[in-house]
Amino acid sequence: AMTYTCSIRSPDEHGILTVGGDLDFAASEPLWEYVEPCLGPEKAVVLDCSGVGFLDSMGLRVLLQADARARELDTSLTLAAPSQPVLRVLELAGVQSVFSIVDEAPDVTPDAAA
DSSP, X not given: OOOOEEEEEOTTTSEEEEEEEEESHHHHHHHHHHHGGGXXXXXXXXXXXXXXXXXXXXXXXXXXXXXXXXXXXXXXXEEESOOHHHHHHHHHHTOTTTSEEESSOOOOOTTOOO
């Protein structure tokens, strides 16, 4: 079963996309269809990867594809709080320097406890 989940917050200023579960072959197409429309000139995307339990080469390909598209559009894709499985794959593939990575996702909920 596909445990892949995603949600969008504040897509206006910058989209904060949360992905979780298994980013594998089955999830690669929906993941691209989810991220791609959010990318646009002056629309930076932050991908919260803290809940990703598994990432394979197909999932990684989508992340690289999204990053390349962001560059084409002169905007940015940031991976926020990548989980250990994500970091491990990025390191194994030698691509962690390609991505902009931050330790935690920006919090856009106005009523969040500080």
